Amino acid sequence: MKRQLSADEIKQVELEILLAFKKACLDNHLKFYLVGGTLLGAVRHKGFIPWDDDIDVGMPRPAYNKLIRLEREKKILPDHLKLICHENGTFQYPFMKIVDTRTTVDQKYLEGSVAEHLWIDVFPFDGMPEDDRELARLCKKAAAIRTVLGLNFSRAGQGKTFFRRMVKPVLTPIARKIGPDRCCRAMDRLTARYPFSVSRYCGGVVWGLYGPGERMVKDEFMKSDTVTFEGHRFPAMSCWDSYLSGLYKNYMELPPEDKRVTHEMTAWIEEPAE
Secondary structure (H helix, E strand, C coil), X not given: CEEECCHHHHHHHHHHHHHHHHHHHHHCCCCCEECHHHHHHHHHHCCCCCCCCCCEEEEEHHHHHHHHHHHHHHCCCCCCEEEECHHHCCCCCCCEEEEECCEEEEECCECCHHHCCEEEEEEXXXXXXXXXXXXXXXXXXXXXXXXXXXXXXXXCCCCCCHHHHHHHHHHHHHHHHHCHHHHHHHHHHHHHCXXXXXXXXXXXXXXXXXXXXXXXXXXXXXXXXXXXXXCEEEEEECCHHHHHHHHHCCCCCCCCHHHCCCCCEEEEEECCCC
């Protein structure tokens, strides 16, 4: 029997996914950090940002690839959790999700396999160039790929702004001719230009929405600190203050109410019949 989840219940399911992910990483010596809005929530709110239900995790590219291999070879996550990623043909974005297969979701502006179950996002952190102009070019190319990729999953004629509702029907058919698989392979080639192991700098490239602001000194990124999120301790990069400043500037200041974006998502969970 399916039961619709409240907003608080959605957050609780996502937290449980994160805790299971944490255990799998600790048991297998895989480095991971809270990143993006989840790290911001930990620092500013000690938990979820009140108007958000997102959980974002980042991993150095070598650890990210090892996680994919370990889950494929010996299943290190609980049975009800599934790792989906384009590398194993189960996801059409250039990062992974850990999903709870007991749940189903519907997101207002998205369709397809991107939004089947409640999830946490796990992003690879790749090498980044030292030269600022080269970094800007890298970020622009990654942003272009993300735009084309996102249009593959848009619901034509729907969007949060009038402009998006008008433009989507024109651009979406073009994007779908290119296809998500080609976009992911293009992103793989782009990130491979800057191997994590030999780069002085690193950051989020595949989903680096803040462009050059994502860049960190790798030695500082690889050193760990801890933060509190919903009553639990999680790792963060030692340079979390400069990282959050690069993404959000004055990150302790609350954004205006019209900038407090939600996922506009409905979720259900499968429960055994009584």
